[in-house]
Amino acid sequence: MRTAPVASTGKRSGRWIEHWDPEDETFWKETGEKVARRNLAFSVLSEHIGFSVWTLWSVLVLFMGPEYGLTPADKFLLTSMVTLVGAVVRVPYTFAVAVFGGRNWTVISASLLLVPTVAAFLVMEPGTSFSTFLLVGLLAGVGGGNFASSMTNINAFFPLRRKGWALGLNAGGGNIGVPVIQLVALAVIGAGGGPRLLLGVYIPLILVAAALSWARMDNIASVRNDTGAAVDAAKDRHTWIMAVLYIGTFGSFIGYSFAFGMVLQTQFGRTPLEAAGVTFVGPLLGSLIRPVGGRLADRFGGARITLWNFAAMAAATVALVLAGRAGELTPFTCAFVVLFVLTGLGNGSTFKMIPGIFHRKALARGLSGEAADAYGRRLSGASMGLIGAVGALGGVGINLAFRQSFMTTGSGTGAFLAFLAVYAVCILVTWAVYLRRPAASAAPAAAGAAGGEAKPQLSYAEV
Template sequence: MTSLSDTGAATAPTGAPGSVARKHHITNWDAEDVEAWEAGGKHIARRNLIWSVVAEHVGFSIWSIWSVMVLFMPMAQYGIDPAGKFFLVAVPTLVGAILRIPYTFATAKFGGRNWTIFSALVLLIPTVLTLYFMMNPASYTTYLVVAAFAGLGGGNFASSMTNINAFYPQREKGWALGLNAGGGNIGVPVIQLIGLLVIATVGNTAPEIVCAVYLVLIAVAAVGAALYMDNLDNQKTNGRSMIDVLRFSDSWWIAFLYIGTFGSFIGYSFAFGQILQINFLAGLADGGAVTPAMQAQASLHAAQIAFIGPLLGSLSRPIGGKFADRVGGGRITMYTFVAMIFSAGILVATSMTDDATAGAATGSMMVFYVVGFILLFVLSGLGNGSVYKMIPAIFASKSTLLVGMSATEQAAWSRRMSGALIGIAGAIGALGGVGINLVLRASYSGAEKSATSAFWVFLVFYVLCAAATWAVYLRRSGARTADEQDVVTV
């Protein structure tokens, strides 16, 4: 399966065929070779997966750092209203989504290990900038620019997923990709939890502590990648692959579905704390003047809950991938969207009740807001795992129809197309997070000053996603197997 040349400190496991230890470089990697996989290949893949998760985890944390920073920004001091804060956290989401395209083929160009080191170290830029400007308040425009740099963390997902996709065999991709993505996604609740600890112990006046913690974690991720990860010589995903993969209609459908799953996860992750803070503050003020003490208390209450949703959504992602390995990605995705429709309905009903009582019911209705969002987080995580399982399954099946190619060439083509679509779907899906924050901003800027309109938009979109999944991946499945039902002829 493998010829390991140049593996340095990360020595290949005993029994890996043809292994030679020198400098972190692996040639002729074939994860589908069962004998070689069991002889040592799976240990190599697991080692790379572990440090890929660590680096991606830190990337997600920095990407979502402004979802925490806004809890440290009372309007009296910073002059930024809720609508402005929703736009502020949308900026890194947008930048991260765009960066996922070049990051997708960066591992093929520079090597998975090399790019992981670089993509970790570059996170020092947004972290240092955030630390400085939170200690030295500046203009809203300055914060928008600094938040844009945090988007660097959003690109890490695409390169990490493309790299791990190349390391694992088809039979284990759902679990491996789900674990890699889920471990990365947990970076969102972890930074929110760190923010909670700071607010609970020091108050909402010391955001620089959060940044300082991540300066250390960035260094750990970069050093770990340098010591324990490898470059593969047969990763071929590049700009041309991304153009080729767009010829398939499945690529567009998968990207659309990923807007509904990952777009929901990242969008709610960035917005959940703010929504809670707004509602807690409304309950504390009860129509009266807002005081700094109320701001601090609302921030603490919001931080105590906000991390739970992203945490559960991250943990459910590998479970969604595992279910998809067994049942089929199409079915799990369909069930997920149906459940998300009902969960969004809870938010719609709760918000409409609040509107009808002019906010008087905010305190008593908070439990329904929390339940609705927690369900959406868990379901979006399951859907993330199932949609990404569909990608390699689709192209593995299509590769068998390629005439004149050997089995090895078909596997390489499938791996290349899957890697390209992972990046494209990740980028387009992240744009869903931008949309969620912009829709919430518009909703809170309206006459009602509530999120009811936004919740209705989310519910309708989930209906469209469920209908698309059924029409494209299930309606014509007939008697096909679980794996086959993920494939549609283009």
């Protein structure tokens, strides 16, 4: 996506801003900041509810007792397919903002959340076939796309010096939609209500979010899709390397958010109320700590924080395996919550790495100043959509791994061992690509001694 100040081209229908230049200090202070903050607030609201609807089935499966006729394997397959759709739709949602306008697409995407919510309300009763539940569950995946379009939209409203704060707040506010729906479910279960009551709570909230977006948000006329940047980003190996690392962080966060309650029910025999009473804690802490990961990356370097974070995730996974084999619920739950916190830290540190990597590549190409900044913004912005989509696929793998593990061994131990191997790969990749000293580090000295000019080694250790 790219934005530029443009002259007015005449009045359009709807709330269109024809001139937008947040980098202009005077414009920002007099007009831009107030408008940007207003759009951020309502964008967060819509994205927040989108996350809640996306993870809706992580809660609904807790209500679905033996009378529904579904096995644990059926439930894990259901949640994995919801995660898959949410990951895939992030790609078109990224480009929809430029096609329809940020305000218009927020209204459309918020309104679309009614489809899976109303459909679930209609079919949520014993006797409904698994194939029907699966089809309705797939519809909930649209909630996963709201993150991509919301981040793209808010990115256009804020100047470069404020983007980190704005995007962090937007992402964190959206992620908190996961624990919030789990808390609401806990209240509903505690009050003796059923899944239809939970769905009935969210239907009016979706209508309110769509109406407020229509009344209070704006479109920016100068936002355009930069298809060339998307192609360049897709060709760059760092886009796919960072996607692998994001599978390990955000993929773990969203995958565990779907699976935590089911694991407690299936492996430890927890009731829906007992499971719901603790499942919200991990996603809540993981969401709140995401900005801390970014701050630590600012200070110590994203690659370093990411490396040590994956090492800590591996250690927490080992603790989960040991506690699970011993049948110790309290240590198992505590280790799971710690793992959630680490996924949040990793989300912040990995996303912080992306603009730094492409800025370093710009410098290596001989660019400097604004030219280097523009190159970095163009490629990092385009790559974030792809990285976000691929990273969310990690949630699919987590739920499928749990499904297979419980089908074959009756516990989640096999799945956790697989996740441990993934974190080991992420540690190795982070070190080998971004922290390992180049093998040719001695070459500059040798070339200098021979009177030649050495080519500087490209380092990503500080990104």
